Amino acid sequence: MVLKAMKENNSENDYSVPIGVSARHVHLTQEHVEVLFGKGYELTKKKELMGGQYASNELVTIVGYKLRAMENVRILGPVRKMSQVEISKTDAIKLGIKAPIKESGDIKGSAPISIVGPKGAVYLEEGCIVAKRHIHMAPTDAKAAGVVNGQVVSVKADNERGTTFNHVTIRVDASYTLEMHIDTDEANAAGIATGDTAIIIK
């Protein structure tokens, strides 16, 4: 069926995808929320994001193993099964740490990081990554674009700078809203802001 969908969309060369730029942020387990903000504390919503996520009102300070700190990093809700810190390569350089480029959720072998809240602190032995760019889409989008979950594509942003991002992973899930996620370094390097669009080229 997927192959059939791919064939049907074979002539579709210009599938446009809106881009969302992710600033540095933290995902937390409920347990860690309570360590950082107090027993029974729950994250509060500041702004809805794509795919059921939200920017919370709560902030933390992150500290790397060279003891350099980055203050007021936003937490994204809802809580997850694993705590994770996503930073840009520029942030990693400022913190003096080696954060590998990884898909969200794949924190094995990633950098250690401390997360400090107003009521406590936690140390993650691993959990700090630079997020690998990817495209979220629902199965209907995947069908329309002629791609499948896990497929690696290139994405062309045609603006003043003009950049093609290669090695972009497609991630398909019924809960996903169509959006390509890049970080602030990628956005700045390519002259892209949230809401700009790019074209999937295969």
Next chain:
Amino acid sequence: MVLKAMKENNSENDYSVPIGVSARHVHLTQEHVEVLFGKGYELTKKKELMGGQYASNELVTIVGYKLRAMENVRILGPVRKMSQVEISKTDAIKLGIKAPIKESGDIKGSAPISIVGPKGAVYLEEGCIVAKRHIHMAPTDAKAAGVVNGQVVSVKADNERGTTFNHVTIRVDASYTLEMHIDTDEANAAGIATGDTAIIIK
């Protein structure tokens, strides 16, 4: 006997005391050293200080409840029974926290603070103080100066600025080296550097 010593020294109005200026620093329990630096870790000596204390090579980053961080704060060894952070009022303002003026060791009701090391983080529910100025002395010094443990005196620093510090507590212990301890704010306000002297006036 103490009263006799005091009487004998009654005519002694000019008892000179060397001053030691304390920069912000942290005291840690061995347990906390191991949380911050790894299991079995021991502090290493960088520089001997008065009274058997030393500046360690190890540094930490401290973070207050407003999430503001201060990087590379020196640990003083040896380890103690209680962890404690001593900062200046200027530091407290920078961190956005209310640290009370307290004698070292008297941390009840003091400010919460997070301490982050390269291998972990600890949160002290209380433990951050602005150190109350005091004079350390051995019993022989106390006798010579005509003062007793716990006595509160004034100390006059006669230099370009010219300052008299009131409410200075005398702390007498056989292990103490004669020195008045003030923090960087007090030193800067009074134009004093470590090694300068001041006079006890009663």
